[in-house]
Amino acid sequence: MGQTPQKWPGIELSNDDLLNKKVTQTRYHPRAKFSWSAGEAMSRFLNELKEGRLIGRECKHCNKILFPPRMFCEQCFKPTSKWVYIKDTGTIQTYSISYLDKDAKRITNPIYVGVVSIDGASEKMGIMHYFGEVTKDTIHIGMKVKAKWKPPLERTGSILDIEYFRPLKEGEQ
Numbered sequence: 001m002g003q004t005p006q007k008w009p010g011i012e013l014s015n016d017d018l019l020n021k022k023v024t025q026t027r028y029h030p031r032a033k034f035s036w037s038a039g040e041a042m043s044r045f046l047n048e049l050k051e052g053r054l055i056g057r058e059c060k061h062c063n064k065i066l067f068p069p070r071m072f073c074e075q076c077f078k079p080t081s082k083w084v085y086i087k088d089t090g091t092i093q094t095y096s097i098s099y100l101d102k103d104a105k106r107i108t109n110p111i112y113v114g115v116v117s118i119d120g121a122s123e124k125m126g127i128m129h130y131f132g133e134v135t136k137d138t139i140h141i142g143m144k145v146k147a148k149w150k151p152p153l154e155r156t157g158s159i160l161d162i163e164y165f166r167p168l169k170e171g172e173q
């Protein structure tokens, strides 16, 4: 039967050894360049964001609109059938009031993040995003919201082309 060794063979390095340069070290900035394909469904989705539109894929077998779009259906594993534009309004499914920013730094004014399901997509098709123009007292699950888009020239084909989702105003679609 093996035993956990109390001491590993070799010479252990301490932090001090590194700081005092007892071992040879080198530092450099690698100039790593790469390109990455987002794939067919995600590429179209991101390009549509630049135009201020949300798009999903329909699975005709399950009669579902998948959003964000996927080229195959996660339920029946068949290829999805066609592109479908959906609205930029939706419903807050869940949210958090966060006193940590995206770099995990403490902040005084909280940010609101959560899952929004989009009108026109099938149930349980949601995306994570920020909520804005809300307070701790006004935000709630079931709140109707609408995308607050960045101005067209500032859009880059990123999910952050939507700045946040804000409360849907009365009479607004």
Ligand SMILES: [Zn+2]
Residues within 6 Å of the ligand: 059, 060, 061, 062, 063, 073, 074, 075, 076, 077, 078
């Ligand atoms: Zn399906």
